[in-house]
Amino acid sequence: MEHKKETRQFKTEVQQLMKLIINSLYSHPEIFLRELISNASDAIDKVRFKAQTDPDILGQDAELRIRIIPDKENRTITIEDNGIGMTYDEVVENIGTIAQSGTKAFLDAMEKAKNKESLLPELIGQFGVGFYSAFIVAEKVTLLTRAAGQDKAVRWESAGDGSYTIEETDRASRGTSVILTLKPRGDDEPDYTDEWTIRNIVKRHSDFVSYPIVMDVERREQIPEGEIIKDKEGNPVGSTSRTVVKEETLNSMKAIWTRNKSEVTEEEYTEFYKHISHDWEAPLAHLHIRFEGTTEYQALLYIPSHLPLDFTLRERRHGIHLYSKRVFIMDDCRELMPEYLGFVHGVVDAPDLNLNISREILQHDSLVRNIRKNLLKRIFDLLENMEPEKYEQFFSEFGAILKIGVPTDHENRERIAKLLRYRTTKSEGKFVSLKHYVERMQPDQDEIYYITGDNFAALANSPHLERLKEKDLEVVLMTDPIDEWVVQHLGLFEDKKFTSAEKGDLGLDKPDDKKTGEFGDFFAFLKDELKDLVKEVKPSTHLKDSLSCLSGEAYDMSAYMEKILRASGQKTEPVKRVLELNIDHPAIANVKYVFEKDRTDPVLKDYARLLYDLAVVAEGGKVEDPSRFSRTVGLLMAEAITAEELMAGDAIEV
Ligand code: ADP
Numbered sequence: 001m002e003h004k005k006e007t008r009q010f011k012t013e014v015q016q017l018m019k020l021i022i023n024s025l026y027s028h029p030e031i032f033l034r035e036l037i038s039n040a041s042d043a044i045d046k047v048r049f050k051a052q053t054d055p056d057i058l059g060q061d062a063e064l065r066i067r068i069i070p071d072k073e074n075r076t077i078t079i080e081d082n083g084i085g086m087t088y089d090e091v092v093e094n095i096g097t098i099a100q101s102g103t104k105a106f107l108d109a110m111e112k113a114k115n116k117e118s119l120l121p122e123l124i125g126q127f128g129v130g131f132y133s134a135f136i137v138a139e140k141v142t143l144l145t146r147a148a149g150q151d152k153a154v155r156w157e158s159a160g161d162g163s164y165t166i167e168e169t170d171r172a173s174r175g176t177s178v179i180l181t182l183k184p185r186g187d188d189e190p191d192y193t194d195e196w197t198i199r200n201i202v203k204r205h206s207d208f209v210s211y212p213i214v215m216d217v218e219r220r221e222q223i224p225e226g227e228i229i230k231d232k233e234g235n236p237v238g239s240t241s242r243t244v245v246k247e248e249t250l251n252s253m254k255a256i257w258t259r260n261k262s263e264v265t266e267e268e269y270t271e272f273y274k275h276i277s278h279d280w281e282a283p284l285a286h287l288h289i290r291f292e293g294t295t296e297y298q299a300l301l302y303i304p305s306h307l308p309l310d311f312t313l314r315e316r317r318h319g320i321h322l323y324s325k326r327v328f329i330m331d332d333c334r335e336l337m338p339e340y341l342g343f344v345h346g347v348v349d350a351p352d353l354n355l356n357i358s359r360e361i362l363q364h365d366s367l368v369r370n371i372r373k374n375l376l377k378r379i380f381d382l383l384e385n386m387e388p389e390k391y392e393q394f395f396s397e398f399g400a401i402l403k404i405g406v407p408t409d410h411e412n413r414e415r416i417a418k419l420l421r422y423r424t425t426k427s428e429g430k431f432v433s434l435k436h437y438v439e440r441m442q443p444d445q446d447e448i449y450y451i452t453g454d455n456f457a458a459l460a461n462s463p464h465l466e467r468l469k470e471k472d473l474e475v476v477l478m479t480d481p482i483d484e485w486v487v488q489h490l491g492l493f494e495d496k497k498f499t500s501a502e503k504g505d506l507g508l509d510k511p512d513d514k515k516t517g518e519f520g521d522f523f524a525f526l527k528d529e530l531k532d533l534v535k536e537v538k539p540s541t542h543l544k545d546s547l548s549c550l551s552g553e554a555y556d557m558s559a560y561m562e563k564i565l566r567a568s569g570q571k572t573e574p575v576k577r578v579l580e581l582n583i584d585h586p587a588i589a590n591v592k593y594v595f596e597k598d599r600t601d602p603v604l605k606d607y608a609r610l611l612y613d614l615a616v617v618a619e620g621g622k623v624e625d626p627s628r629f630s631r632t633v634g635l636l637m638a639e640a641i642t643a644e645e646l647m648a649g650d651a652i653e654v
Contacts, residue, residue, distance in 0.1 A: 003088055003154075005167035013107055015162050018132050022160075030190070031280075032133040033198070034205035036079040036178055038275055039131060040066045041209045043083025043176060045328050047148055050084065057148050061173050068202075068215045068250070070193035075182045077192050082175035085147040088154050091166060095131060095143065095156060130278065131178075135160040137192060138180035144169065145176040202250040208272055210328060212249040219246055255326045257300040257347050261288050273302045276321060277345040281305055284394055287346075287382050295370040301346035301379065307397045308343075323349040335362040336372050340405035340416075341379060343398055348375070380415045395421045395431065399480075406486040417490055422450075425460060425468075425475045434493045437474060447499040449506075450476040452483055452560040458620040464502040464551065466544035471508060475501050481564045504554035506541045515539075519583055522592045525599065529608040530579065540580035547585050548615040550577040559619065579612055606632045 010018075044064045051057050058064075061082050069078040086094060134141045139159060146153035153171035158164035171177075182192055190197045195217055202213055220241045223229060229237045256264050256272050273283045283302040290298050301320075319332035319342065326349060337344055352367060362368050386394065395402075405416040421431035426440075437448060449468055453459045459477045468475055478487070487498045499506070516539050527537040534550070542549055552558055557565075557575050565572045581588050591607045610632050613623040623629045 003166070003168040005165060007163050007165050008092075009163050010158075014132075016107055018135055018160055021132050022136050029136045030192075030201045031205065032136050032138075032180075033079070033192075033201045034275070035130055035133045037066055037202070037206045037209060037213060038278065040079060040081035040083060040176065041211055042331075043081050043085070044211050045331065046084040047082075047174070048328060049330060050148065059174070061175075064211050066209070066211055066213045068198060068213060070195070070198060070215070072193045075185075075193060076179055077182065077198075078177050078179045080175065080177040082173065085150070085174050085176055086145045086154065087147045087150060088152075088166070088168065090147065091143070091145060091154050091156050095164075134178065134180055137182055139183045140181040142179040142181070143176065144171050144179070146171040146174055148174045199250055205271055206275065207251045207268075208254060208256050208275065209251055210253055210255065210326065212253065213251045214247050214249050216245050217248050218243050220244075255323075255347075255349070257288065257298045257349055258326065264288070269300075272300070273345065276347065277302065277304060279304055279306075279308070279345075283345075284390060285382060285386065287378055289375070289378055291371075291374055295350075295367060295374065296352060297348060297350040297371050297374075299346060299348045299371075299375060301344055301375065303382075303394065303398075304343060304345065305393070305397070307401070319345065321347045322353070323347060324353040325349070325351050329353065330359070333362070335359070335365075335368050336375065338372075338376070338405065338409055340402055340408060341376075343401060344379065376412060380412070380419070383419055384415075392421075392431065395419075400482060403480060403482045403486050407482075407489045413490065417493055420486070422476045422478060423456060424477060425465060434476075437476060438494050438496055440474065441496070442471075442473060445473060446496060448476060448493060448496045449473055449499055449501045450478055450483075450487060451501040452478045452487075452558055453620070454479055454560065454563070455620075462502070463546035463549040463615075463618045464542045466546060467506060467508055467540075467542050468501060470544050481560075484558060484561045484564075500552070500554075500558065501542070502549075503552040503556060503558060508541060511539065511541075515583060519581075519592065522595050523581070525595060525604070526579070526581075526608050526611070529605060530612055533576070533612055534579040535576040536578040538578060538580060539583045542580060543582035543585075545582075545585075546614075546618055547582055547587055548611045549580050549618060550612075550615045551580050552577055559621075579615060581611065610636075 044066070047057065048064060064082060067078075067080040069080065071077070141158055141160070143156040144153060145156075153169050154166065155169040156164060156166050180192075185191060192198065195215070198215065206213060221244045222241050223239070229239065229242060231237050256268055269286050269288075270282045273286065274280065277283075282305065284305040285303045287299070287301040289301070319334065320336045321331045322329045322333040322336065333348070334342075336348055348371060350367065350371060353365075383391065383394065399421065402416060402419060406413055409416065417434060419433075421433055422437075423429060423431055424437060434448065441448075451459050451462060451464060453462070456477055456479060459479070465475050478484075480486075487500075490498060492498070519539060523537045523539075527534065530537070540549065542551065550559070552575065556577070557572070559575075559577070562572055562575055583589075591604070591611075594601055594607070595604055606628075609625075610629065613629050616623055
């Protein structure tokens with residue numbers, strides 16, 4: 001299909017994003033070069049990976065490299081690679097639209113942020129800036145690209161002003177050139193066409209890129225004795241030196257994971273992290289491992305300081321890069337890192353791996369399995385020994401993802417459990433470990449009480465906790481949807497059983513059989529009245545001050561779980577719960593009194609429903625018939641207040 005030149009508009013989000021990037025990164029303009037080199041290096045990784053199954057793809061152009069071409073006269077700088085290139089549609093898709101789901105999330109977060117200016121670098125950091133950073137320094141960006149295996153090339157151009165042009169063109173060979181026409185240079189701004197400026201930036205940000213970054217440089221050279229240089233007219237020139245152009249490689253390509261820890265500086269670790277993760281901020285922690293033994297490998301792993309805005313388990317990107325003897329095999333090697341640590345970035349270099357290994361084989365490879373096991377162990381060690389403050393940051397960013405490990409990684413369940421943090425009824429808003437909870441249990445307590453729901457305030461004040469609080473028993477407040485599964489799969493922590501505060505009997509006190517017996521008839525009546533809503537009505541083991549609450553039986557699905565499943569679109573039969581009533585509460589005694597006087601009194605129907613509705617309201621639910629609810633409460637208030645006034649001898653006519 002032939003494509004004529006056309007002008008297209010950037011999607012609105014792209015325009016917004018470009019503005020944000022340019023405005024927030026003006027103080028670090030030089031990072032454009034790192035971003036473009038990084039894209040070039042990714043593109044070469046891709047063509048090299050393809051070449052493993054299709055060696056012809058490299059053709060004559062098998063020497064993979066990135067070239068920087070400064071042009072002082074025209075004030076341009078070109079970053080060129082012989083990587084995989086892009087087709088017409090790929091250019092439109094990748095450069096014109098920003099397909100990543102994260103963009104929207106990013107812009108929404110930006111929209112909401114109060115303190116926009118100061119938050120920008122942080123938000124950008126979570127997002128990665130990529131190609132558009134070119135517009136920090138360029139007034140016009142031209143991209144020429146030819147995809148591997150295609151005859152035609154594509155020319156894309158934009159002045160970053162909302163539109164771009166795109167057309168079909170020719171390019172001698174496979175790869176991409178990004179040509180930046182630089183903005184006029186201010187007095188104290190660096191000159192990005194200057195050899196030393198470029199060298200410095202490359203050294204600082206891209207030294208370990210694993211392909212040569214080459215540039216032609218001019219050098220004065222001594223003229224060898226006996227050789228006579230002539231000018232155009234053929235007359236001998238008197239000078240003893242001449243200018244020659246040489247190609248030089250600017251980066252050392254030294255894979256930092258192969259070096260000794262003592263030889264790598266903090267800055268180098270950080271720069272390398274930024275290179276592989278496309279994150280703009282420094283990582284929270286890194287782990288540099290050299291493992292020698294039957295399994296031999298080197299690894300450099302990083303834990304980011306933030307959960308990227310576009311992080312979803314399925315779409316996670318970059319992850320662990322797999323190498324063998326410094327030769328890149330693949331990125332995002334999921335076989336080395338379980339889903340619940342999918343946010344870890346890094347490099348693993350295993351010399352014994354076959355370069356042609358496929359993803360299918362990787363899964364069953366015992367070497368890979370061994371490495372994964374070791375890596376996990378080291379990551380757990382790192383997390384367990386992290387300074388508390390740092391760990392808190394880690395957990396608030398990644399805790400919900402880490403929890404996925406409890407139901408999915410049987411082998412490491414205990415270690416993950418140690419890493420969990422929760423708020424409790426006694427932690428004063430802080431997150432504490434389960435170990436901490438167990439340490440301060442009551443002497444005769446042998447269960448860990450917990451309750452699940454979607455917000456702390458409602459949980460902390462739930463009527464289910466009244467008796468527990470009275471007995472000074474601490475309750476873990478769980479608000480991540482995954483917590484239900486975590487508890488189910490853990491079952492125990494340090495031999496202490498998890499006990500739901502809203503399911504089953506708490507067994508805190510022996511029931512007073514005589515008193516309970518007195519309520520038998522009354523409760524049977526209520527159960528019949530509410531038979532469509534509850535499966536049982538019984539004296540509460542939870543309540544102290546409230547009238548009523550709804551509980552599950554020990555093996556029922558919790559109300560929160562039911563809500564989560566319903567919200568995720570799953571059809572679940574509504575689980576009928578148990579209506580628990582506080583038989584020590586005077587109001588219950590009063591209703592029982594009305595019941596015993598006249599079982600056919602129509603007001604009993606309203607009271608039965610009210611007791612149920614009050615339980616629903618107490619757990620933050622919605623009553624089904626709010627107007628009936630409000631009418632009944634209104635009448636009760638009128639009666640109560642009238643009675644009071646009467647007692648004070650000051651009657652009101654009603
Ligand atoms: P990111 O690199 O974070 O994905 P970018 O905005 O930098 O975001 O690039 C978007 C996409 O454009 C890349 O994912 C890649 O598919 C494509 N791309 C960018 N530069 C190149 C290049 N030099 N060669 C091939 N594809 C490229």
